[in-house]
Amino acid sequence: MDSLVATDGAALPPGALSSPAARRNAAPILGVLKAHMPKKGRVLEVAAGSGEHALIFACALPGVTWTPSDPSREARDSIDAWRRDGPSNLRKPLPLDAADPATWPPTAGPETAWDAVYCANMAHISPWSATEGLMVLAGRMLRGPGGLLALYGPYREADLPLSPSNAAFDESLKARNPSWGLRAREDVEDLARSQELVATRRVQMPSNNLMLLFRRA
Template identity: 75%
Template sequence: MHSLDSLAALPDGALSSPAAQRNANAILGVLRAHLPACGRVLEVAAGSGEHALAFASALPGLDWTPSDPSPEARASISAWRRGGPSNLRPPMALDADDPETWPRDGFDALYCANMTHISPWSATEGLMDMAGRVLRRPGGLLALYGPYREAEVPLAESNAAFDDSLKARDPAWGLRDREAVDALARSHGLAATRRVQMPANNLMLLFRSA
């Protein structure tokens, strides 16, 4: 489970992420405005599972499936899911970098937070390939959350320091160029439709399937 957050282990086996608690309401506001009222959502790299519980609870018309390649993360998601709403599904063992683990079913939307910079670029390539395959209708939504580099926007000092720390931990990690992410999305039939400025120098990037 790749995370730079300080996770607290709760007695029931769940992990608690301070960052997930801080950003959930801001992310929910964007998702509520752009997700369909009903349909199927796949969360990629769901981590502790706190977002999955919060969003499935707040958006009862959506069938929410969290996923993560880490057994530790899936155990935490399952712990948060206990007592949660019926539209929150069991976690999938999905690795964006491994097509053998991708779902065969279609989804109306994909949501992925804080993965692109804490993984090799091949994981983002896999995410876009998977989104192009599983978004089951024109206008299907891919929503990405996290920090990005932008040619037209000076990089915040905090993000520059964060990027340095990521690369020191793993040279394959680091903040991605938004233009490169947009181009990769286009190559898989996804159009960048909205950039939303978020707290703490993060962005929500929204893409729609053709």
């Protein structure tokens, strides 16, 4: 859920939006996903933003069916623009809002379980209710045992000082919206545990970000 900007660059699909941060962090995130994502299965991306991650990851992980989602119509239009000439395993975006269960995919019937859920840079630019909803969604929809929840972004950690850049970022987020801000990793892990999602790995990423991996018990 990086900030989006309109672009009319010749190399980009007409109508697509672009996120410089998404382009920068795609390669290191993909490295982690390749190591831990199932070779085959269904992946749900929550808060897919511009759709660049969805396209890059679907191309790099041809064995999975990648379904992006975003509550923003502008973002979904951009995802559609990126996927226009994309691979067949990149599916149409869903209008999913993590904080609103009424928008979630059905949990009953055929093909309702997901092998992995991926979400980047949502927790700090949304109310805490969105993270709560994400955990409930993952707890209900991930195939168990072993279904993967992969989160990317900056977090506070009780045993480590906050980097100056992340501290400044946190202040700027709260100035824009008091309900935003960097979340404590421990709070996120406690929330995951309440939905039978077990924290299995913390991966240090560039620019003081983390990948947090959870598995369905």
